[in-house]
Amino acid sequence: MWLTNSFFDYLQYERCYSEETIKAYREDLRQFEEFVKGENENLNLLEVKAEHVREWIVSLMDKGYTSTSINRKLSSLRSFYKFLLRKGEVTVDPLQKVTGPKNKKPLxxxxxxxxxxxLLDEVDFGEGFKGCRDRMIIEMFYATGMRLSELIxxxxxxxxxxxLLIKVTGKxxxxxxxxxxxxxxxxxMEYVNVKNESVSVCSDAFFVRENGERLSRSIVENIVKRNLSKVVTLKKRSPHVLRHTFATAMLNNNAxxxxxxELLGHESLVTTEIYTHTTFEELKKVYNQAHPRA
Structure with missing residues (x-):
């Protein structure tokens, strides 16, 4: 008990951790100690080996903990055993060769x-220059897959x-x-004509405000979010969603x-490969909905 109390004092007074963080560390250590005692009631925290930590990880996964939660708990344990190592209470860090589960990247x-x-054929974007521009922004993202910074x-x-080429400057x-x-x-061409008639101030920028100024990130983000809300209930309704939509549509149509x-401007093919997982998830969903024995 005195070891853990000493550790928490160290976190509070030397590392200046918040009460909430210390509370989380305390709960993680309590949970781990409870597991260790459940496996062997004679075992104490100073005698823990790497295998005990790995067994704990497996038990957490079996209980449905996410990889993020497990890795956070392991971080608490790492801090604790590094503290014990510095104090000379243990000679070997049991977490030295333990790796946590990999965090899954969201699709x-x-x-x-x-x-x-x-969205493009039925939604009313409004009349005049702003309506024409807002629709053009949505179509540009969908037809080219360019990044927000590239469009701006x-x-x-x-x-x-x-x-029939657009030159963009990427990362x-x-x-x-x-x-x-x-x-x-x-x-x-329709947008350019409307812009020339409606915006009196000359500007180099392709997408502009009514006063001729180049659009900001926040304005474009609001335009996209507002119009995507008219057709979908997705939590995320950002310009990047339209970039993902472009890539998924290309892949689904045999590109x-x-x-x-190359079209997305990715450095590595590994980055682009995530879209193959997206389309596979879509295939599984369609299969489960359509097949009578799915």
Missing amino acids: PVFLRENEMNK GLDTCDVDFSS RNKQRLIPFGEELKTSM ELGVIK
């Missing part, structure tokens, strides 16, 4: 094709209507070319992963 959130069709930084001279100022089709060309990687 990208995206809209289905029918939801995007409804887009200049009018970056759009080549004759070659670390790396530039790439994104092709586009006739449908997007028609929408962009090669390497091509999608």
